[in-house]
Amino acid sequence: MSRATMNIAAARVASPRLSHLSWLLLVLALAVGFGLPGVVASVLVLTLLTQAVIGGMLAVGVGFLIRQNGVVSFGHAAWYGVSAYCLGLLLRHDVLSAELALVLALAVPTLTAFLLGLVIVRVPGVAFSMLTLAVGQAFHEFAMKAQGVTNGDDGFAIPLPDTLFGLPISTVQQPETMFVLCWSLLALVIFGLYVTVRSPFGRLTEAIRENEERARFIGYRTVLPRAATYAISAFVAALAGLLFALYNGFVSPEVLHWSLSGSALIMAVIGGSRLLWGPALGAVIFFFLKDLAGNMTEHWPAMIGATVIVVTVLMPAGIAGTLAELFERLRKAGGRA
């Protein structure tokens, strides 16, 4: 085999085919999720972990958008909250079966995000971020003002059915079982995103992120893939919102507030968005740090802020990104030895 042929073959290593290791990691992640409630005896810790996993899913959605489209959303709570409100309102008015309401609660924000994406992804950088903030706050304002529909600031309890897909509703309300469900879904979401980024579509969106103009000049329409990426990230956020609504059985305008979008962004920054699981790691750190600092002082946000500053300065790729770089360096050093 000539050197040229070998290099071309090497370049094809990054093909969409998934390695055995990817499948093994997925199985391992699922096994950890199923095993953890047996190891962690404290319900409080499991509750915290469940919240962290739900927050992690929202952050994974935000991180995916940064990774694939190269833009930052300050308004992803919109899709999280719209999903929660959709489920709540559909069940409250008893217009559909709970299972169908779940599907709609995912479909509505995803489709809305896609249609909105067709407009806002044309706007670059900070302007895009500001638009997402505006959209998010518009939803929040609507939830606050539309008293007749949303019960305004007070929110409302979601009348959950007794069973869901044949399972008792307690499955989604007890931390022992809800943690397993959320963790498994998070693992599947990250795996699904991994498959997506390795697919021709994923490679194209990376190319567009790198150089949109060049992508157009090699024959691609760039708005559609960017809007689709935005919709995928919104879908992940919506799934997180749905889990939140099921777990808490309550929805209020807080789930649409910009501060939730900001928290998700902080999680993505702490964990790093280069790796798909980075934001999830950031979420776990965020929630435990919040809990730890919250027990010590009411000024816990200052400690989160300090963590963000430290991570941004010392680890621009985030904690997961830095760990990956370190692992890569060790691997290379091991290869040379």
Place this chain on the structure above:
Amino acid sequence: MTGSPYAIEGTALTRPYGGFFAVNKVDIAVPHGEIRGLIGPNGAGKSTLIDVLSGRAAVWSGQVRMDGRDIGALGAQERRRQGMARSFQKTNIFPELSVREQLDIAARKAEKPNVEEVMDELGLSDLGAARARDIAYGEQRRLDLALALIGRPRVLLLDEPAAGLSMRESLGLATLLRDLAQRWKVTVLLVEHDMEVVFSICDRITVLQLGRVLAEGTPDEIRRSADVVTAYLGSAA
């Protein structure tokens, strides 16, 4: 094809830039298979003209035709589908993707993908796995050109492809362009500051000055043109 003798044609093209016209009622018509040089001093409107022809900049007034068909309303991606490709004055590649990955992405939009052929022609075969940002500048320039050559375009607009290259690399590129244009029957419109490259490979040359066509002719005619010598080439010509 509509039977037009011209592969690419601009009629009365006008494009303002700031407070003046970067391109002002320019007529240009390049017959099929010709390599046309586009030269002129800085600010003459060469890059703007390429931008207007390629769809990077909108036509303010005038018409752009490809094979006789009006393509003025088409976006860059539609023009690419019609068989027009371009390279850029500043290297315009995908820095984080490998050489092979980006050529594969470009090939997905081509009717006849020819990644291996282009890599071979441009000496990129050994660099397939390399990340574009890690390869040498000259190789990045070749990659920029390679992205344009995927799918064997019928019309190739090149904006200073030899910019920043050594004399040896520039002449190598010129030979390659001449060769490819003949073998692949590509019509080329070439903006270039390196006069050695332009005069060695172009069939005809159009000279722009202050957004207008100053002269047009064979390389010999341009060399002898008093207007051109005065305005641009100087005594060195």
